Amino acid sequence: MQVQLIKFMEKALKMSRELQGYTLREPIGVAGHIIPWNFPSSMFFMMSAPALAAGCTMIVKPAEQTPLSALFYADLANKAGVPAGVLNVITGYGPTAGAAIASHMDVDKVCFTGSTEVGRKIMQAAATSNLKQVSLELGGKSPLLIFDDADVDKAADLALLGILYNKGEICVASSRVFVQEGIYDEFVKKLKEKAKDWVVGDPFDPRSRQGPQVDKQQFDKILSYIEHGKREGATLLTGGKPIGKTGYFIEPTVFTDVKEDMMIATDEIFGPVMSLMKFETIEEAIKKANNTKYGLAAGIVTKNLDVANTVSRSIRAGTIWINCYFGFDRDCSYGGYKMSGFGRHLGLEALHKFLQVKSVVTPIYNSPWL
Template sequence: MFIGGTWRAASGGGTFAVRDPSTGAVLAEVADATPEDGIAALDAAVAAQDAWASTAPRERSDIMRRAFDLVREHEDDLAALMSLEMGKPLAESRGEVTYGGEFLRWFSEEAVRIGGDYRTNPEGTGRGIVLKRPVGPVYAITPWNFPLAMATRKIGPALAAGCTVVVKPADLTPLTTLFLVELFRRAGLPDGVLNVVPASDAKGLSEPIIADRRLRKLTFTGSTPVGSALLKQAADNVLKTSMELGGNAPLIVFDDADLDTAVDAAMLAKFRNVGEACTAANRFFVQKGIADAFVAALTEKVRALRIGRGTEDGTTMGPLIDDRAVDKTAGLVDDAVERGAELVVGGSRVDRPGTFYEPTVLDQVRPGSDILTTEIFGPVVSITRFATEDEGIRLANDTEFGLVAYAFTADLRRGQRLAERLETGMIGLNTGVVSNAAFPFGGVKSSGLGREGSHEGIEEYLESVYVLTPDPFAA
């Protein structure tokens, strides 16, 4: 773990194993942080907070830009680590290095653009000044599925705003974050500004940190039930929070869609990261006039996916993260088939070492199937056919979640209607990937609070201070 600018063992001497999901082999033993280690990390962040907040924005920006350059320089190292500990193919890992690095570049540029306001009050009796200042020490809890990007998406705006940070990476994939903090150290980040505490007991580590009144911000990416529990804990000290939670993304294909575009985009929206993404398309709603052609074309591409270890040449789909993920995926598929869905391709575990599941297409999925209400987090296409635009929108909105939706149509007016009627924070219109550091990432309903990326992202780590001064022209 990394606390106060130094690498150290856990105070209890414990470690936990990080495994390759492709083989089950142990990759490394990592220090297992105790609650005392968590508080030590917060101590370091608190001690560094005032100096970092008063550091010139240009200096903060330059350090972050150097970190971005180091991420690019070590692209192959970071990609290899991600493929080993998470399982995704190297090509996708390199894509994540590019994507994750962009949050450092973007927020290095935003660091020097933190604004404020100055205006006359409506009565004309004074002048109002609005200042922006960092909220204070941040606790960031990151998931295992995008171990670099989910870290930089939180660390980037926090550092740019002048906040210090304690990061708890997922215990399944801590190695990438540990390497990232080393790159920040090489970039010249002052001691204590960024601390990383891996732990096998997330709850035990997090509770005392969140309960500590010195902490002022909690940011989390993960499941909605865990996010809800964290919000309840954060309420005691009225912490500023941002939550990027679960998704159940609809992908809607209308009769007038370009078939090739829709199929290619659907492959990205579903099978990128083995389907283990909050933005993954879960529920496919295909209009009846194009449904047969869409299912046939998509199935052909699914059959061509090559399963294997992420580090192997030619692999296009790696393993799921662990046995629990395989069991969950299999259970959802079995339930859908038992309720009347047609199994077009796949539908089974892969008989080889590691935690693999076949890429799967289900057609004619019936109402009431668990797969329609559960975030799959696996390589399964679940297709329901619909007749009218209104029916497609109703089906898409029939979920507690609202992170992202995908829609394919040649009708611009329909696209505009969808933008106003779909209950979601993001929409991919005729495209299967929406994530970009320059635009606000986040959802509505049970998919979370706040936005990451864009100029909105840094506001999550700032607070406004209003100062009223007398009218300078008053007698």
């Protein structure tokens, strides 16, 4: 069974000469999806659903740490009647299977979610093969700005959620928290109390709010950054140690007295480690928030609408949350600025990235252009 290519009539064009014209949006062709290990189910659908809706065929490569869900969903797609060859899953490692997708001459677009380092390699492979289109959703070091008028109790809850959700293994984690000086001391006290009450343990236990890191490599990486923070002179407010003798559990970790050039404030740790810093003015907060090579997301906590509007328009990031965090919705696209990549997930933008625009022009009858 062959898949019929979908052609979307975009719009008729108002031509300046005796010509008739319109544009089409057509499926880009074969899409290659390279998805990460931290959200294997969500990312599978966020990448494959718009490609399928656009009429594309695809190859999905899950991360080597988490291949089973993608294989299961491919089997479900087959049982649901998706034609053979439309949704294909190939397992393997990045340097082999992932590199083959990025460099293949018959793949028309590659979508990658992961580190900035690997994102560069994806772009290089696309450039040296068939100049396939690329969408990248890469690293982040997202700021959370908490202003003096914020409810301190709720702000502390948001700050912990922003860094501890999914054990901090999420690209939009609010790992840099900036608090205005008027409530800073009160916020630090409240945050420390709440962090100590955060339950870390078996993710199948309903009392647990934080499970283990994905593997030993990530576990060791996070602990090494915690040691870097201590050596660089940051103050360990709470946490900083492994939990138990089995599994890869790490205490919720908060550093104060963090300077912006410290490794814990500049590098994406991808773990439950927060860098807490102070600011005085709105202008200073904006400058500190933008002082990063990344630009994936940011959060703002304030009751002042003018402050919220000013700051949200000034921060160079693809998603801004005001008085909430992780507020994703299917119609609200997200993606990065700067070294956090380009291209968008969700919303119409996600559909459009799998469509090519074609202009069709023909002369009007008896036109001199005939």
